[in-house]
Amino acid sequence: MATATEADAMRRAVALAARALGSTSPNPVVGCVLLDAAGRVVGEGWHRRAGAAHAEVEALRAAAAAGHDVRGGTAVVTLEPCNHTGRTGPCAQALIAAGLARVVYAVSDPDPVATGGAATLAAAGVDTEGGLLADEAAAGNAAWLTSVLRGRPFVLWKYAATLDGRSAAADGTSRWITSAESRADVHRLRAEADAVVVGSGTLRADDPHLAVRGRDGATQPLRVVVDTHATVRPDARVLDDAAPTLIAVGEEAGTRHLPAGTDIARLPAGPAGLDITALLAELHGRGVRSVLLEGGPRLAGAFLAAGAVDRVVGYLAPALLGAGPAALGDAGIGTIAQALRLDVTDVARLGPDLRVTAVPRRSAEGAATVVDRTQRRSAAAPSWPVARPRGGAAPCHGPAPLRGAPEPQWASPDLPSAPAPEEN
Ligand SMILES: NC(=O)C1=CN([C@@H]2O[C@H](COP(=O)(O)OP(=O)(O)OC[C@H]3O[C@@H](n4cnc5c(N)ncnc54)[C@H](OP(=O)(O)O)[C@@H]3O)[C@@H](O)[C@H]2O)C=CC1
Numbered sequence: 466m467a468t469a470t471e472a473d474a475m476r477r478a479v480a481l482a483a484r485a486l487g488s489t490s491p492n493p494v495v496g497c498v499l500l501d502a503a504g505r506v507v508g509e510g511w512h513r514r515a516g517a518a519h520a521e522v523e524a525l526r527a528a529a530a531a532g533h534d535v536r537g538g539t540a541v542v543t544l545e546p547c548n549h550t551g552r553t554g555p556c557a558q559a560l561i562a563a564g565l566a567r568v569v570y571a572v573s574d575p576d577p578v579a580t581g582g583a584a585t586l587a588a589a590g591v592d593t594e595g596g597l598l599a600d601e602a603a604a605g606n607a608a609w610l611t612s613v614l615r616g617r618p619f620v621l622w623k624y625a626a627t628l629d630g631r632s633a634a635a636d637g638t639s640r641w642i643t644s645a646e647s648r649a650d651v652h653r654l655r656a657e658a659d660a661v662v663v664g665s666g667t668l669r670a671d672d673p674h675l676a677v678r679g680r681d682g683a684t685q686p687l688r689v690v691v692d693t694h695a696t697v698r699p700d701a702r703v704l705d706d707a708a709p710t711l712i713a714v715g716e717e718a719g720t721r722h723l724p725a726g727t728d729i730a731r732l733p734a735g736p737a738g739l740d741i742t743a744l745l746a747e748l749h750g751r752g753v754r755s756v757l758l759e760g761g762p763r764l765a766g767a768f769l770a771a772g773a774v775d776r777v778v779g780y781l782a783p784a785l786l787g788a789g790p791a792a793l794g795d796a797g798i799g800t801i802a803q804a805l806r807l808d809v810t811d812v813a814r815l816g817p818d819l820r821v822t823a824v825p826r827r828s829a830e831g832a833a834t835v836v837d838r839t840q841r842r843s844a845a846a847p848s849w850p851v852a853r854p855r856g857g858a859a860p861c862h863g864p865a866p867l868r869g870a871p872e873p874q875w876a877s878p879d880l881p882s883a884p885a886p887e888e889n
């Protein structure tokens with residue numbers, strides 16, 4: 466049974482992990498706090514980016530650099546310690562070698578086939594406990610966990626609208642519907658995402674830039690334009706060098722007008738445009754684990770129709786337009802019984818605006834699918850693969866995605882919204 470000190474340490478570890486949101490893909494975010502044998506905090510660490518030291522190793526280094534003895538102490542970590550040698554060594558071995566007596570972790574790695582650190586730790590006589598603050602830790606890792614479960618990136622659809630639900634005026638102008646405070650918050654979402662996606666309609670209407678602005682040191686996302694016929698102009702702002710850019714086009718599109726070196730992905734297309742599943746597979750293959758879908762309404766409708774939206778963030782401005790495009794285009798819904806119902810997970814005021822965060826409500830069928838897949842990972846698991854009490858399979862960060870399982874329509878892993886980044 467975890468102690469109150471360990472719970473405090475886990476809260477801190479979750480906050481440390483959140484510092485690297487947007488920087489670790491294809492790895493998860495992970496935080497670690499080390500307690501000495503007397504329960505004092507003697508080391509902290511978090512995984513800063515793929516290829517850098519894992520959280521546990523960072524924390525061990527910090528404790529050693531400060532001259533602290535961790536032998537007989539406890540490691541508190543947001544994800545089950547890894548057990549394999551990838552770009553860095555196995556954390557379970559590092560914790561054993563450092564002489565830790567106990568390891569408390571929050572979330573088991575969801576890969577059902579890999580063997581893991583908890584079993585290694587337990588076999589070495591380390592008292593190992595999983596599941597502490599699992600929901601909080603899972604929420605912080607929602608993008609990575611979703612991408613592992615679904616084999617596609619986590620998708621957050623963001624829109625800005627007037628109170629009457631318009632995302633542009635009748636003449637197509639939309640700058641700006643929302644306040645400076647809301648728009649600054651959107652740059653936080655961009656910084657936390659691996660890719661920002663817009664459709665060709667938005668490209669033509671807005672000539673958007675899509676890079677992160679006003680956040681020092683932020684990792685720039687991949688800017689992605691979904692542009693079946695390669696209508697993007699060579700002088701489009703999205704083609705500057707502020708961030709990498711991918712132009713997703715149909716297999717037949719002529720792209721000779723684009724500057725040399727433009728990154729182009731050719732994807733299957735139908736009458737409605739590019740195949741959304743193929744687009745997400747292409748992005749996943751490039752290491753993208755989280756997508757910020759910035760519209761416009763038509764592309765958002767296509768993502769929703771494909772069951773490929775995991776979270777919705779709407780910025781609502783106290784303004785009325787009365788005409789102009791709705792925030793969401795056709796999502797294949799013809800009657801009220803088919804309405805896509807959401808659960809609101811957060812409401813906040815940003816300057817004069819409201820920010821509403823919501824997640825798709827799970828259908829009974831979809832929920833069953835997720836529970837099935839979860840139970841294959843852990844008999845004791847509830848709706849999410851929280852850690853088993855002891856031992857069990859757990860790979861290192863960045864396991865292969867699960868492929869071949871059906872995409873559950875509206876079967877969200879039911880993750881709460883990510884905690885606000887720590888302020889200090
Ligand atoms: N307030 C807000 O939050 C936002 C407002 N806007 C506003 O919205 C308007 C533009 O909206 P809209 O025209 O809907 O633009 P979109 O950005 O949704 O682009 C739609 C176009 O994307 C292309 N596309 C490619 N594949 C697909 C697919 N599978 N499904 C759907 N579309 C696909 C299609 O053109 P093709 O196949 O020819 O490439 C389609 O016409 C502008 O007025 C803009 O200012 C835009 C974004 C956000």
Ligand SMILES: Nc1c(N[C@@H]2O[C@H](COP(=O)(O)O)[C@@H](O)[C@H]2O)[nH]c(=O)[nH]c1=O
Nearest residue numbers: 625639640641642643671673674675759
């Ligand atoms: N109009 C509107 C938004 N529009 C979105 O912002 C994009 C422009 O991005 P950039 O060129 O980088 O500033 C635009 O193409 C569209 O996706 N967003 C908002 O938060 N509030 C707003 O009122």
